[in-house]
Amino acid sequence: MLSLFFKKQKHPPLYYLINPVSAEMLGPWEKHFxxxxxxxxxxxxxxFFLRNPNSNEYIVLHPYKGAAKSYGSHKSVNAFEKSVLKEPGFEEYVLRPDHVLAVSQVVGELPQGHIYIPQPYPFLGGSDAPETYNHGDVWVFSHIVAQMMDL
Known part of the structure; x- marks a missing residue:
């Protein structure tokens, strides 16, 4: 009898929580929120995951859509992570684990401070296929997408 053994693929991170930084890091997006x-x-x-420090309301900024969605107030970043980022529907439709895995198999692991970026961007006609991705600095990405959206 022939047995096949499959090595379980280590799944790349779907998101990164960081020590809070000023929304100024997002460039032109800051003035819209x-x-x-x-x-x-x-x-x-x-x-991007943003917080209003006065109300503890959290939003998720979707640069390719030029929009953000509120996910309400949470007592802490950990509470936001537990109720939003780890929620199966959010994970499936926003964080896209299967897509991230496919992209990581083409591009490799992300260096610190980098994200996966399709080329060209989807709003410019890119296909979003895993083989069209590369990686780039997260903050540079936010500035470039804002400029391309004429913010």
Whole structure:
């Protein structure tokens, strides 16, 4: 009897939580969400997690869509992570684990401070296929997408 053994693929991170930094790091996006003064993380595919430090409301900025969605107030970053980032629907539709895995198999692991970036960007006609990705600095990415969206 022939047995096949499959080595389980280590799944790359879907997101990174960071020590809060000023939303100024996002460049032109900051002026569109003035109450959200802190960036507390970002996804491997380029969404940003912002917090209003006065109300503890969290939003997720989707640069390719030029929009953000509120996920309400949470007592802490850990509470936000537990109720939003680890929620199966959010994970499937925003963080896209299968896509991140496929991209990582083409591009490799991400260096610190980098995200996966399709070329060309989807809003410029890119296919979003794993083989079209590379990686780049997360903060440079936010500035470039804002410029291309004429913010």
């Amino acid at each position: 003035p109450a959200f003064k802190q960036v507390i993380g970002y996804s491997s595919l380029g969404s």
